[in-house]
Amino acid sequence: MIFPISGVRKSYVKQDTLMQCKADTNDVFLIEHGMIAATNGRNIVVDFFAQDDIIGLSNLMLGSTSDYIFVVLSDELTVIRYHKEDLIEKIMNTQEGYLYHYMHMQNMVNRLLALQELWRLPTEERIVxxxxxxxxxxxxxxxxxxxxxFPKQISKGMIAQYTNFNPNTITTILQKLQEEDCIYPVRSTIFIDMEKLETKLKAIS
Known part of the structure; x- marks a missing residue:
């Protein structure tokens, strides 16, 4: 509510691209509804973003380029688009502005570090x-x-990319977890028994 700035509500559909890798961008997006996948230059999924997540605030320099391609996964996506210039001015003129941006950057770094740590884990533990x-x-x-x-928007192929495995490995582990009654595939949906899967994680970690 301090130095309020106005944004424009925008709607997208599945497979639309919000931001291209290495392309100049001066927009920042606040996700209101829907899901986005972040992919690198090799089209490998490295992260997911959904409601209340912010895209495009990692670099405050005007004309800075994005490190990832952001593609819509959900059937519909609603965001509020802000001009980065307006956000920079708000950050510079509010006492908590730099602290907020610092916390935002720390969160993004922690997400990347967590992914790297994940890739060091054994196969089954990583997927669970x-x-x-x-x-x-x-x-x-x-x-x-x-x-x-489990979110329908995230396919087995995306799980494979995110965990740095091939799709066959994902299928094998999912079949094993199904036999152990930890997950219950129904048509195109996977139901996760959180309690059993957490117990499974404790046993293998």
């Missing part, structure tokens, strides 16, 4: 952690409070 984390962040609740619906 990703299923739990993505379900907590982006999954939907079911009638059973211990069971979450």
């Amino acid at each position: 952690i990703v299923l739990l984390e993505l379900s907590r962040k982006y999954g939907q609740e079911s009638e059973n409070k211990n069971i979450l619906c």
Whole structure:
């Protein structure tokens, strides 16, 4: 509410691109609804973003380029687009502005470090952690409070890219977890028994 700035609400559909890698951008996006995947120059998924996440604030320099391509995963995406110039002015003229940006950058760095740490883990443990984390962040609740619906927007191929495995490895581990009643695939949806999967993680970590 301090030095309020106005943004423009924009809508996108699945496969639309918000930001291109190495392209100049002076826009910052606040996600209101939907999900985005961040991919590197080799089209490998390295992160996911959803409601209340901010895209484009990593570099405050005007005309700075994006390190990733941001592609819409959900059928619909709603964002509020702000001019970076307006945000820079707000940050510079508010007491908490630089602290907020510092915390935002720390969060982004921590996400990258967590991914690198993830890649050092054994196969099954790595996949179980990703299923739990993505379900907590982006999954939907079911009638059973211990069971979450894994986000449909994230495919097995994306899980493979995010965990740095090939799709066959993902399929093998998912089949094993299904046999152990930790997950329940129903048509195109995967239901995650969070309690059983957490118990499984403790046993293998």
